[in-house]
Amino acid sequence: MKNLLLMLGMYLMSHFASAQDYSERLTTENKSFKSASGTVVNATVGSLKVPENRNNPDSEEISIHFVQLKSTNSEPDVPLIYLEGGPGLSCTWQADDSHYLEQWLPFLEVSDVILLDQRGTGAGTERVLYIHQEGIPTDILADEAARESYSEKMGQAALDDFKQRGVDLLGYTTLESAQDIDDLRQALSYDQFSLYGFSYGTHLGQAYIKYFGSHVKNAVLVGVEGLNHTFKLPSAMDTQFQKIALMAQADPKIRAVVPDLTDLYQRVVHSLDENPAEVEVSSPLTGESMKMKVGSFGLNMILRIDIGDASDILVFPRLLYSIDQGNYAMLQWFIQKRIEGFYVEHGMNATMDIASGGSPSRLARVEEELAVSPFRDILEASMSTDWPHPDLGEEFREPLVSNVRTLFMSGTLDFNTPPYQAEEVRWGFSNSSHIIVDNAGHEQILTHPEATPTVIRFLKGGNIDDVALFYPPIEFIPVKGKAGDVSHPSIQSSE
Numbered sequence: 001m002k003n004l005l006l007m008l009g010m011y012l013m014s015h016f017a018s019a020q021d022y023s024e025r026l027t028t029e030n031k032s033f034k035s036a037s038g039t040v041v042n043a044t045v046g047s048l049k050v051p052e053n054r055n056n057p058d059s060e061e062i063s064i065h066f067v068q069l070k071s072t073n074s075e076p077d078v079p080l081i082y083l084e085g086g087p088g089l090s091c092t093w094q095a096d097d098s099h100y101l102e103q104w105l106p107f108l109e110v111s112d113v114i115l116l117d118q119r120g121t122g123a124g125t126e127r128v129l130y131i132h133q134e135g136i137p138t139d140i141l142a143d144e145a146a147r148e149s150y151s152e153k154m155g156q157a158a159l160d161d162f163k164q165r166g167v168d169l170l171g172y173t174t175l176e177s178a179q180d181i182d183d184l185r186q187a188l189s190y191d192q193f194s195l196y197g198f199s200y201g202t203h204l205g206q207a208y209i210k211y212f213g214s215h216v217k218n219a220v221l222v223g224v225e226g227l228n229h230t231f232k233l234p235s236a237m238d239t240q241f242q243k244i245a246l247m248a249q250a251d252p253k254i255r256a257v258v259p260d261l262t263d264l265y266q267r268v269v270h271s272l273d274e275n276p277a278e279v280e281v282s283s284p285l286t287g288e289s290m291k292m293k294v295g296s297f298g299l300n301m302i303l304r305i306d307i308g309d310a311s312d313i314l315v316f317p318r319l320l321y322s323i324d325q326g327n328y329a330m331l332q333w334f335i336q337k338r339i340e341g342f343y344v345e346h347g348m349n350a351t352m353d354i355a356s357g358g359s360p361s362r363l364a365r366v367e368e369e370l371a372v373s374p375f376r377d378i379l380e381a382s383m384s385t386d387w388p389h390p391d392l393g394e395e396f397r398e399p400l401v402s403n404v405r406t407l408f409m410s411g412t413l414d415f416n417t418p419p420y421q422a423e424e425v426r427w428g429f430s431n432s433s434h435i436i437v438d439n440a441g442h443e444q445i446l447t448h449p450e451a452t453p454t455v456i457r458f459l460k461g462g463n464i465d466d467v468a469l470f471y472p473p474i475e476f477i478p479v480k481g482k483a484g485d486v487s488h489p490s491i492q493s494s495e
Helices: 002-019 098-108 144-164 174-187 200-215 234-249 261-274 296-306 316-324 329-343 347-356 360-370 376-382 393-397 419-426 451-459
Strands: 026-034 040-051 061-069 077-083 111-116 129-131 193-198 216-222 277-282 289-294 344-346 405-411 432-437
Touching: 026 098, 040 098, 040 174, 061 098, 061 174, 077 200, 098 111, 098 451, 111 174, 129 144, 129 347, 144 344, 174 200, 174 347, 193 200, 200 216, 216 451, 234 261, 234 296, 234 316, 234 360, 234 376, 261 296, 261 316, 277 329, 289 296, 289 329, 296 316, 296 329, 296 376, 316 329, 329 344, 344 347, 360 376, 405 419, 405 451, 419 432, 432 451
Parallel strands: 077 111, 077 193, 193 216, 216 405, 405 432
Antiparallel strands: 026 040, 040 061, 061 111, 129 344, 277 289
């Protein structure tokens, strides 16, 4: 009943908003941008004021920013709205980046493209971003007690900061963001548009389809996170690592030195827990040097973040081998890359994920799989629910059934949003296709040379069921010696 009242409240607020004069809340200006090839793109840059929490009648207003890139087609199709990942990422900056803008030019031959920032994000509007100004414990990556104490301290400092600035965290949910999209649709006077979502953007896109589906002509969902997929299954990471181990074993140059990557991993994590590595990194705040102790948690953090990225998978055997040999140069590079995450608390990211939550059966399965996962420490840390949040409820997480014409895209090496998640979601879509890109990680699906032409063909109404996309098999970097033709920035001068 509580969720039904929530939906009713959102509907009434939506109805009220549609009756308002949007000119009072919508601000726009004309602007032009230049792509890497020198192409000038005309655009409308704007913002729309919306309630921070539509369930609070006294809510403050926040601004949602967007850039509408103008089509070069004299008879454009309905606009295409791009939904970035995260949650917590903006995308309007892509208009100012000549190389990213270049990638949108083919889409502009079909329709306008709307780059939409998620609520609370974007330059000058990071309302729910907290940056901790104190140093971090040097053993945060090796000692669980130190890590938990610091996490609790920083989390409370962030909450105090948000409270002092009047931030209503309960307004940062996927349902609120879906309503933002529809408010913008009404403000711009469109009956329909098409959706193009990546990663978390697919989660948001599905929420929009669920509650506002009649306004969606086409949907392209790349790297699919379903409405009940927010909490990742530990078995997905376990399986991904085992798969990489088999791939490494099939590579003669890796197998000759590392017969079994799983055995090497187990030996390394045991060694790091017995005697943590010490690496020197630069503070993201001051630039000063600081020495960090790294245990198995620090290594698992690196794997958790990058094990679904095909550009990093190729170096994992060498990373583990170098640690086993007492050489921490590569480990240092990865820690430097990720250490800034311990200084930042993104309230929007935390609230949105926990509010989407998981069904009782999903949570029970996660707990069961955690008990046997070798990555339990980092997976538990990434699934914390100790943060103020509403619960969007089981009605939100129920399977989505839709007749919206939809293209799903996945990568076979994508741990974050594995292909089987797209298939689970797709079961409820009566008019859909699914392209699985062989040897693509999470970040490599859209960068395939034929990905954009395929998406455009789909948006034009074409049949893409004959499309098969693939990359060559992963070529691992040798675990020692020269990297050869394939390299990775973490190797540095260790060759």
